[in-house]
Amino acid sequence: MHCPYCRHADSRVIDSRTAEDGASIRRRRQCPSCGRRFTTLETSSLTVVKRSGASEPFSRDKVVAGVRKACQGRPVSDDDLALLAQQVEEAVRASGAAQIDAHEIGLAILGPLRQLDEVAYLRFASVYSSFSSLEDFEEAIAALRAEHAAARAAGDGAAGAGTASPTAPGGGAGSASLGAAEEPEQAPAH
Numbered sequence: 001m002h003c004p005y006c007r008h009a010d011s012r013v014i015d016s017r018t019a020e021d022g023a024s025i026r027r028r029r030q031c032p033s034c035g036r037r038f039t040t041l042e043t044s045s046l047t048v049v050k051r052s053g054a055s056e057p058f059s060r061d062k063v064v065a066g067v068r069k070a071c072q073g074r075p076v077s078d079d080d081l082a083l084l085a086q087q088v089e090e091a092v093r094a095s096g097a098a099q100i101d102a103h104e105i106g107l108a109i110l111g112p113l114r115q116l117d118e119v120a121y122l123r124f125a126s127v128y129s130s131f132s133s134l135e136d137f138e139e140a141i142a143a144l145r146a147e148h149a150a151a152r153a154a155g156d157g158a159a160g161a162g163t164a165s166p167t168a169p170g171g172g173a174g175s176a177s178l179g180a181a182e183e184p185e186q187a188p189a190h
């Protein structure tokens with residue numbers, strides 16, 4: 001590793017530590033020529049194999065681009081998408097494989113996207129899982145409704161962060177809405 005200050009051709013590692021998520025190693029280095037210190041970050045390369053057989057390096061930007069379309073008109077911010085892409089990368093890296101199918105990235109997107117926005121999730125799933133009929137949508141929506149019901153039964157009121165629907169007081173057998181109609185009005189940016 002060249003010294004970034006004096007371009008000396010060699011450097012000495014004086015400290016190495018693994019990042020908390022285990023996906024990268026940070027090395028503190030010192031240049032034996034000028035004595036300055038610098039840090040390098042080492043991550044394993046992750047190759048994505050597309051259906052065509054072509055391969056390319058994993059890219060968070062591509063994950064974001066793939067999901068952004070499904071999020072059109074939904075209350076999903078760029079930060080939300082960046083976080084989702086990070087979660088997807090962590091999930092696929094956790095497998096430890098240096099090479100993964102594009103299909104597995106799609107699978108890894110579904111979970112976090114469902115957490116983020118259910119309408120966007122249905123759009124993405126309909127394309128990704130190639131829904132071919134209304135029944136496919138009905139099944140996916142029924143699965144979401146069943147999860148809502150289970151979540152309500154489990155923790156009546158203990159809703160996860162980020163859900164915008166107010167908790168119905170009193171509990172009881174309330175009507176099960178998908179919650180999509182309850183977006184708060186967003187004021188235009190000032």
Ligand SMILES: [Zn+2]
Pocket residue numbers: 003004005006007008031032033034035036
């Ligand atoms: Zn140097």
